Amino acid sequence: MNNKPDKNVLIIGLPNCGKSQIFSNLTGEYTLVANYPLSTINIKKAFCTTEGYCYNILDTPGIYSLHIQSEEAYIVREKILSDEIDIIVQCLDANHLKQSLSLTAELTQLSIPMVLVLNAVDETLRKGMWIDSKRLSSIIGVPVVESIAIKGVGTNRLKQAIENARVPKSPVIFGDVMESALSSISTFMPDTMPYKRANAIFALLNDPYIEEHIEKLLGEAKLKDIKYTINDLKERFQWN
Ligand SMILES: Nc1nc2c(ncn2[C@@H]2O[C@H](COP(=O)(O)OP(=O)(O)OP(=O)(O)O)[C@@H](O)[C@H]2O)c(=O)[nH]1
Ligand SMILES: [Mg+2]
Known part of the structure; x- marks a missing residue:
């Protein structure tokens, strides 16, 4: 060895x-x-x-x-x-x-x-x-x-x-509103991006450091799309 x-x-x-x-x-x-x-x-x-x-x-x-x-x-x-x-x-x-x-x-x-x-x-x-x-x-x-x-x-x-480490069975599934918001955000993230789901959750929760991380990985334009989607989702959520 x-x-x-x-x-x-x-x-x-x-x-x-x-x-x-x-x-x-x-x-x-x-x-x-x-x-x-x-x-x-x-x-x-x-x-x-x-x-x-x-x-x-x-x-x-x-x-x-x-x-x-x-x-x-x-x-x-x-x-x-x-x-x-x-x-x-x-x-x-x-x-x-x-x-x-x-x-x-x-x-x-x-x-x-x-x-x-x-x-x-x-x-x-x-x-x-x-x-x-x-x-x-x-x-x-x-x-x-x-x-x-x-x-x-x-x-x-x-x-x-x-x-014998294993991938945990299944991640916690949130309610319909949160899950559909997460899939909307994920559409801007390529499958090759590591930890898509976690990144989408951090972004949705307005994490102060995640913008920089996403911009570094995906570029400014994709970050803008993601931020626009999140703001749109939040506004719609407020009126429901
Ligand atoms: N009774 C008991 N005490 C433990 C055990 N393992 C660690 N400790 C005690 O717990 C305290 C913290 O241990 P650390 O290994 O420094 O814990 P840590 O998670 O690295 O702590 P941070 O780096 O400060 O987050 C020490 O006083 C240890 O002696 C255990 O199995 N039983
Ligand atoms: Mg320690």
Whole structure:
């Protein structure tokens, strides 16, 4: 096996959920693990080799959503939209499952192969909570690995799961109005454009950074068409 990484694997998740600890467990690289949010502020990379593959693992700053609220979230989303990411490992804090799954729902829009790591199950078990990870896996259609990252529990299963990463079953489907708006916007996007659906959602939600991204990919004229369509849709929606 040569040492050229076969795939880029992005670790993503809410602030303080254990991403850097998982990064260290996979790669053996030291990185700051600390009990406060945003201890990681830049993307860090290191290799992880399994029996058959060499992966480039990327640790990222914590984010709550792909909709930009901070410089950190911008860096992470730009990395995803760069089209260089082959696999997403989402670290879910088992103590904050609902909030973690709301980010999962956004990530499914990208149709990138994923693995979910249900981390800190030591804490939830201590509280008497049990999360049905098999059911979660069958609902979302991706491997789910239970983990106690601070003790290294789950690292080998995570390496296997990365080899078996899957595209989530189907993205969240919005109501008719939203879906028809998304297909109108998508008509201006060529099939070759990566993450069409996610880009259309960001545009419809007036994301402040997406215009620049779309203009870079599709040019000024297409961006103008998209903006016109969105304004038209919004005006019609107001009168209905
Ligand atoms: N009980 C428990 N604590 C954990 C576990 N994994 C990580 N931690 C603790 O959670 C805290 C945050 O861990 P990090 O790995 O720095 O989390 P992070 O997601 O990288 O945090 P940011 O980079 O700030 O977003 C540290 O105090 C870890 O020791 C776990 O499985 N169980
Ligand atoms: Mg970190």
